[in-house]
Amino acid sequence: MAANSQFAMALHVLTLLAHSDGSNLKSENIACSVNTNAVVIRRILSQLRQAGLVASQTGAAGGTKLARSAEDIALVDVYRAVCCGEVFALHSRSPNQDCPVGRGMESVLCNLQKQIDNSVGETLAKYTLRDITQMVDENQHERVLG
Amino acid sequence: MAANSQFAMALHVLTLLAHSDGSNLKSENIACSVNTNAVVIRRILSQLRQAGLVASQTGAAGGTKLARSAEDIALVDVYRAVCCGEVFALHSRSPNQDCPVGRGMESVLCNLQKQIDNSVGETLAKYTLRDITQMVDENQHERVLG
């Protein structure tokens, strides 16, 4: 239990929801496919709900379904929803401001961080949830590399 | 002390080395600018050394200097050297293989992971250590966004 796997789990969850078109899925059933606890799933669903990607219903016969069609959910939307964090972190302690290099590094690194985040976002914007479901269904996993 | 800031620190270290052209820098002095412990710096230098980016000398009057000129060190080289890890992690437990979606997710996610890593690498390949030192020197931090 180390690195953040929320994006991976979120994509898995959404793929399941896309498959059960229209009907509510229970967190318990989703958890079974993802191989984790139902509460972990509900936590992820909570973030996806706040991002407007899914809609949940409480009570008996409740559950969660997609709030938009799979074609209208880009992977970057999922990425932003669970906000996995940055590719690299800045210094945990600020650099020494008495040093010219230390003084200048932070803003340079911060800008670089933003630029990398943008390129990740652009890559993830190329694919929709529908692309993922198709790859999972057809086992045409190569498409994601082409 | 949370996210991996080794790439940020490595870039800071290399920028300092690029400034002291030719002469050895002591880990203690580098640590002062980065605002951390000398051993933390030596650990990062160890990785940069293995990647052939710096050269160290033990003993009195020892220290570390760049092994190549700053123009010949691309940021992607630094990124690979400290191997910060992936943008997102795969499931910590494998998905349920009895579920069609669970069975298909892993390879799809793995391919997506590789593609993202490639786009990060391409972005970082655009800049060299010289670009960083210039931005730090001239405070033309905007360049990294242009």
Added chain:
DNA sequence: TGTATCTGTAACTATACTTGTTACAGATAT
């Protein structure tokens, strides 16, 4: 040759983050 100074690395601690788990209040279909 002896000493001071530096690196390289092991070992340990502290901290923080992620996940897993239990528990329970609130909502809702039947």
Added chain:
DNA sequence: ATATCTGTAACAAGTATAGTTACAGATACA
């Protein structure tokens, strides 16, 4: 009413990163 679901708080466990201390080994230099 009751069974069944979600939402969320609270806590435990595992792990990664960074910080720190300690010390062996290398080397310049008096």
